[in-house]
Amino acid sequence: MMLGIQPFRAALTPLQKAFTCICCSSMYLTRLVHSKTLLLLREAFTSLLPVVLVMNIIVLLSGLSGLLASQSVVAESFINGNEVSRLYFFLVPFFLNISLSTLMAKEKDLDQVSTVLISVVCFLRVSGFLFIDSTGQILSFQGSVLTSIPATLVAVTLLHYFSRFSALQFFRGRSEVSPALQRTLNLLIPGLLTVLCFELIGQGFRLFFKTGLFSFLFEILPKLQATQEVILFKLISQLSWFFGIHGEYSADGLFRILNAIPSSEAGSIHFKVLHDVFMNIGGSGSTFVVPLAILFLPGSTQFKPIAQLSLPFALFNVNEILLFGLPIILNPLFLAPFLLAPLVNMAIALTAIHWGAFTISATAINWMSPPLYSAYAASGGSGGAVLTQFLCIVIDMGIYYPFLVLAKQQSNTPRALRKLLDGDAYQFVNREINRQEERRFMTQKMDQVQDMEEVQRLLQQLKGGQFLLYFQPKVDAQSKALVGLETLLRFQDAGGNIVPPTFLPILYQQGLSKAIDQKVLSLVFDQIKQWRGNGQGFPQISINLDKHFLLDPPSVKTLIAKARQEGICFELEITEHTYTSEVKSLASVVRDLRSAGHQVSIDDFGAGYSSLTTLVSLEADSVKLDRKLVVAPEGEIQRGRVLLESSVKLCHDLGFSVVAEGIENLSQLQLVQHCGVDFVQGYYTGKPMPANQVSRLFQA
Template sequence: MDGKLKNNRLFDFMSIVNEKVNNNLIVQCVKTSLVMIIPMIMVGAFSLVLVSFPMDAYQNFIKNFASGLFYLIFNGVYSATFGMMSVYMTVSVALTYTNMVRKIGGYFFGPVFSSLFAFTLFSGVISENGLVKEALGVDGLFTAIVSGLLASALYCFVQERVGNTAKFYTYGADDVFYMMLKYVYPTFITAIFFVLLSTLINVIFGVGSFRELCINIVTFIFENTGRNFGSTLLYLVIVHLLWAVGMHGGNILQPVADSVFAPAITENQKLIQLGLEPTQMFSKTFIDVFVLMGGCGTTICLLLAILLFGKRRSNKKLVQIALLPGIFNINEIMMFGLPVVFNPIILVPFFITPIITFLISTLAMMTGLVPYATSAVEWTTPVIVGGYYATGSVAGSILQVVNIIVGTLIYWPFVKLIERETQRNSTRKIEQIAEIIDESEEMRKPVNLLELNGDLGIVCRIIADTMISCAGKELPTVYYQPQCDENEKCIGAEALLRISHKEYGLVYPPIIMKLAEEAGILLQTEKDIFASVVKDMDELIRIIGDDADISVNVTGITLKTEEFELFLKEMAEKNPDKCNHITIELTEQATLKIDDEFISRLQRIRDMGYRLAIDDFSMGNTSIKYLESNVFSKIKLDGVLSRHVVTNERSQEIVSTLAKMSKGFNIDILAEYVETEQQKQILSGIGCHQYQGHLYSQAVPLHKLEDMVDTARKE
């Protein structure tokens, strides 16, 4: 299947569309906002299962036991989650949009309050007849999205042009109060705009709110359509169109379902009582039971497709959570968690699947293979059971199974495609973070990855959380890159940390070390790397030989700590025959203060049996000072010098000088990033006789190192 996806022009086109849609600021904002309210969606979904479980004995129990205590609890949780979902979404959109555009400083209360003000007007939640509760729940999600986006965008626009020039000075006012005073102008202008816009909608269209206008437009389509194949198909299309943009299609079209489709069951029952055959195929039960299994989009099929064919762990975990509600046709977790909403790839089968199941069900009943639905079935009735209850025949359940199989197969390639796109997007984010680090080092401008805004900051925090949970509890994966002499003999290897995150794949090592530093686990991370190398040492000696020299990178920050020195001492005492094969490479030494105390610490570490090396050595003052200490046995050339010897004579002169200097101090010199035979020959000619780089091998897992070493020996 993966191979077919790679060569499919349709899927390639969809990938391009998906990328363009997902790069849109509004779509990014809505998707992120939906993710932010997932906790409330999950709690609400499970409370809905508990409050509407379709079993008479259960319903009697929760409504009568202890004066309906359980019902009050379950219904209360539902009302506080799904019943307030639009309010949560409004706040989420306001915060997400403002954080993304970052056009205002300080607190984000202004956009949030302005968005809630706009939502109150647009939703018509407060009317002459009191509070309209439906406007606060999932029915008002589209209104919440529109209100949050418009109000936040307008607020930020005004704040950028007017708010910063407004002067409010109040003696004795604290900083927070002064900052809030600056928000008066944009809040006031935003409020006036929405008052005028709401009034305009009321006057022109004769409705109480923007939400009412949307509902009227949708329901107007079904006036005088009747109950037939065409009206049922139209109903399905519009329900799913509404869902695609975040509107709860089923709830919005509930009046249509009740007035057009629900009476069909009653008519069939009357005909049966008269001894006649039922004649009404297209009923609300028909739609709920045979078409929208698992909810709109026949999402039970999406759940199964991910379980059976998906590989991404986060999606499978989401499905595991969504499966129980999904069995009862409650699909909000999938709609907003995956999400399906505003997802151009998954929306394709989301539309196609219910139409196909509708056609299959219609054909099955027209040909008499399955009886017409003659019993009203609660929409929360589990799949398979619902088919039998609706038709009074096992054929109804079999039809559901057939539809589920067909629907799952429809979703299958799209699940694979969305996972491929998600992985590609994840890889792109890691590359962007790596670019930020490289730019920071090049410009010598510090950066805090955990404080980055938007998606990149979220990715960094997710990876950091994973690292924190693993630090000190499990040893990390370490790869080894061979080091060779001029005779092609493998003399050692450098241990390099490799972390493959379950969601973001292989993470650029400098990202890991930077996050470890920011998260306060750098010391523990480097101890874990060291412990991994010690664990592998017996095998490394067997592969490379008794004179194996294994380099382990340790930052200067860590090496200066007493805790790490004690750790090294303990490791040396427990594993003396292993630790005397380890060379500790001092990295990021440029920012270190070289004093007698630090030199003494290095001497004590050397006396434990470890060898010391300087990483990224150049002609800088810091590097030369380390040579004067007489504690190092090896220097590794700066990567820039090593690469440039092929094209830059000055680099050759510098390396030649360093080689002569190191020889005078009886210190080995090794060049990294050796990629061509020409580069190696030049380095050898100017006095550098140890090499590491892709000319010999990239960093490989321990179990592949032996093959690399054997290949080098044969050559």
């Protein structure tokens, strides 16, 4: 393709129009780039930077080995950089699909792995990036690089839209299923619908291309002049690079449809050489001067690490580090210089050639040839070409410098992105809630496994045995006369051994507390019938009841009816974890029990969770002080005595009788007697005993 200065002048008018559009687009992008979608897109491109670095290093080593081979330093290049480069640029759309879908899944609170896999399937189906022919061979369509971004955006957006419908979810609040598993399986139907939508989209595209309408649209477009074609090619290339897509590959793909790709032909100027030597100094956008300007620009500390890292690569026209790391990609601040510098360089080179300063040889040079040397080699050793390229570098510095001055005022991470990430409290809190929810679920499941092991051991222990009642005497604190009996559940195993109530917590964890209370009541009524059948009297019977029994209206009604039928009134002890968590609901139950003639006692008061307001909220008859109030810690005897005296006085002032439990020796008995306690329980006044031993207490 022959290019000259006259065609270039003819191309200035459309070029001016193009730059008018560029300025408008830059202003629009400045507003658009702050949208969440483009911020995610920029972050997705940035996440590709490690891959870019690795591939660039390999390509750079390949170029160096090629130069060494051309100078006969080594026999041949030991790395095929072209293959590596092709592989990288081939995989870029696939990498971008994975990166962007991962970030979108996080932003939309979707399961990341499932979302990525569904997005990959959609991308492959609609783009033809990879497909299998009838013979089973895997084929590829490289044009899919242009569909990666919209395919990913649409796929994840559709998936999120469908996942919002509860009717399409398998699990809704199922506590027996892991939250992480719920989120994964709940994407099954939304994922299916998303893939089906993409099948329809893909089928629509295929029908569109089969009609020939697509080819017809390009046939009616006006034919471009040679220079206009070069400008258009470079604009497409630069805009593609600006959005993170390999520019030359994108332009080539479009020009395969529009026309033949600009290629070298016999003549004074060859496009490929002109492009590599003057339009791509330091890489796409003629960015060779950018790291140099950063290093010498005062106050640009935040950019210097990127500049130092990218400068060695820029010497060989590799600039992806700048594109992704600065970043230039999707940064509206750099759109104008990124498009302007290559076209200005082209104008300078064409003008110099037109004036006869140098000519370009038809022999192609390696695109990785360093600046100045590349001009020298491409012109057959012309100093004019070197000076022209140096002039381009100086002018590029003038083009980029003011934009770098503006950029240094911004953070390396865009302020809008930082504000979005730091200020999005919902995403932060929701993510932490999901983590905590999963931890709680796993802890709960581990506890359940441990509990089930304990239950299995307990079942083996209980096999062949029976539950029975023990009774602990309650005596008057002054006279030590028997005034009541507290029922305690025990178990007698198959060998006749009595097992203490260590099994109760396990049974309670399995939700059997109400059943245990019902069993205790059944045994109590049976024992009362036996005592009465033997003609024996007995004092008031105290029974501990759990909240699951007390807050179950049918169970309470059955107790009241059965006690009325037997003509007996109990003292019902309400355990601490019941009255501290269900005070309002329990208050009406207490009134019903007292109306039926039963007495109510607040058990374990002072054990650690008791509230003084409980004494007012519940219309109880007595308060049973926990042993922690009766037996003060060592070294706190005097203060413990003050606390005990104050507690007893408070309860008396509120109209309650007071029971002290855990009395194990004479000094403790004397202490509670001195403090005014009404009744006592403990090993000193009477250990728990079976019913036949209790009978002797009645006779005494």
